[in-house]
Amino acid sequence: MKVELVPGVYWVGAIDWTLRDFHGYLTEAGSTYNAYLIVDDKIALVDTVKKGFLPEMLARIAEIVAPEKIDYIICNHVEMDHSGELTEMVHRVNPEKIFCSPRGKADLTRHFKEDWPFEEVRTGSELSLGRYHLVFLETPMLHWPDSMMTYLKEEQLLFSSDAFGAHYASGERFADQLPDCPEGYLYQLKKYYANILMPMGSLITQLFKKIEELGWTFKMIAPDHGLIYRNPEWPLSAYQKWAAGVPEAKGLVIYDTMWHSTEMLARALLEGLMDAGVETRLFHLRSTHYSDIVTEVLEAGLLLLGSPTLNNGIFPSMGQFLTYLKGLRPKNKAAMAFGSFGWSGQAVSLINKELEDMRLRVVHEGFAVKYIPDPEELARARALGTRLAQEHLRG
Numbered sequence: 001m002k003v004e005l006v007p008g009v010y011w012v013g014a015i016d017w018t019l020r021d022f023h024g025y026l027t028e029a030g031s032t033y034n035a036y037l038i039v040d041d042k043i044a045l046v047d048t049v050k051k052g053f054l055p056e057m058l059a060r061i062a063e064i065v066a067p068e069k070i071d072y073i074i075c076n077h078v079e080m081d082h083s084g085e086l087t088e089m090v091h092r093v094n095p096e097k098i099f100c101s102p103r104g105k106a107d108l109t110r111h112f113k114e115d116w117p118f119e120e121v122r123t124g125s126e127l128s129l130g131r132y133h134l135v136f137l138e139t140p141m142l143h144w145p146d147s148m149m150t151y152l153k154e155e156q157l158l159f160s161s162d163a164f165g166a167h168y169a170s171g172e173r174f175a176d177q178l179p180d181c182p183e184g185y186l187y188q189l190k191k192y193y194a195n196i197l198m199p200m201g202s203l204i205t206q207l208f209k210k211i212e213e214l215g216w217t218f219k220m221i222a223p224d225h226g227l228i229y230r231n232p233e234w235p236l237s238a239y240q241k242w243a244a245g246v247p248e249a250k251g252l253v254i255y256d257t258m259w260h261s262t263e264m265l266a267r268a269l270l271e272g273l274m275d276a277g278v279e280t281r282l283f284h285l286r287s288t289h290y291s292d293i294v295t296e297v298l299e300a301g302l303l304l305l306g307s308p309t310l311n312n313g314i315f316p317s318m319g320q321f322l323t324y325l326k327g328l329r330p331k332n333k334a335a336m337a338f339g340s341f342g343w344s345g346q347a348v349s350l351i352n353k354e355l356e357d358m359r360l361r362v363v364h365e366g367f368a369v370k371y372i373p374d375p376e377e378l379a380r381a382r383a384l385g386t387r388l389a390q391e392h393l394r395g
């Protein structure tokens with residue numbers, strides 16, 4: 001089935017229905033590797049697919065033109081989910097030119113060790129295909145140094161690379177074809193943003209300014225994963241909101257436990273948050289995948305992180321979570337550590353140190369309890385949850 005975005009522009013990507021782990025990110029809905037074919041006087045392929053998906057992409061291209069007729073390959077992003085089949089593709093197609101950013105050329109060469117006919121493009125460089133003209137926009141560190149986007153001027157169509165993407169396999173190609181869009185798709189868009197783009201909030205804000213300067217408006221946004229947007233206002237405003245990082249009145253309790261004492265504290269704190277009437281969620285670190293927990297972290301204003309002390313340290317799942325969270329550089333959040341211990345009790349202070357390293361606002365010295373909390377300690381934990389919500393999630 002041919003999927004035509006605008007006259008002469010086709011989706012020719014691949015659908016990865018069974019993918020469940022994407023470099024550690026839980027992809028419960030699978031993914032797609034989107035590639036786009038522009039058929040004009042010159043025929044251009046925008047991005048390619050992950051290793052193993054070449055036959056699917058070639059078959060889709062062959063429904064439209066013989067793959068050998070492709071003149072240009074545009075490589076918006078070096079990462080292997082978009083370039084894994086580039087060597088084979090270049091071999092088959094023998095393109096006249098491969099367009100990429102200067103850093104893209106360096107990094108593609110480093111990946112594939114090939115002397116291909118690269119043509120470096122920069123922000124504002126224009127490529128005429130005939131009736132259509134492509135303009136490039138370098139977006140370094142969104143999310144790799146080489147990243148760029150490609151804009152089809154005449155149709156106000158943005159090939160946005162990984163930005164606005166989501167790991168989502170489906171028979172539909174356009175978000176508006178889903179019966180429950182945007183609500184039904186928003187979680188996957190947010191999950192992708194939280195796990196891949198959360199550290200780049202200020203760059204995304206700058207990107208919006210640059211787009212305004214360039215005078216670009218969008219009738220359609222075609223990312224490299226998931227669905228294409230024919231009415232892109234809602235993903236654009238979601239990105240603006242997440243990039244600004246303004247927290248919501250939402251508190252999360254995130255914990256692990258060996259013998260349930262830390263869990264008792266977690267539940268007491270959660271009750272306290274609920275007493276305050278704020279939105280709240282509780283996550284056990286071995287029940288919910290960390291990529292889903294950070295999705296909730298994105299909009300939360302208060303994080304309560306609990307771990308028992310194990311061998312003078314933090315429980316491993318909490319250590320892993322904090323390492324992952326630190327890399328995502330969360331912003332504008334209050335935080336507190338809690339946990340049960342037996343004798344030395346280092347977990348709370350070690351979590352505090354990580355929270356300080358992340359420059360989160362540590363709003364309490366931490367709630368530590370020896371062995372099993374008693375009713376009085378549980379009542380104090382509950383009251384503390386309420387107080388923290390009132391002080392840090394309201395006004």
Ligand SMILES: Cc1cc2nc3c(=O)[nH]c(=O)nc-3n(C[C@H](O)[C@H](O)[C@H](O)COP(=O)(O)O)c2cc1C
Nearest residue numbers: 258259260261262308311312341342343344345371
């Ligand atoms: C293998 C093991 C190692 C432990 N190491 C420490 C430790 O180094 N320091 C400490 O204060 N407590 C230590 N404890 C005690 C626990 O922190 C304590 O039992 C606590 O109440 C467990 O909380 P939980 O019920 O949330 O798992 C250890 C417990 C276990 C099972």
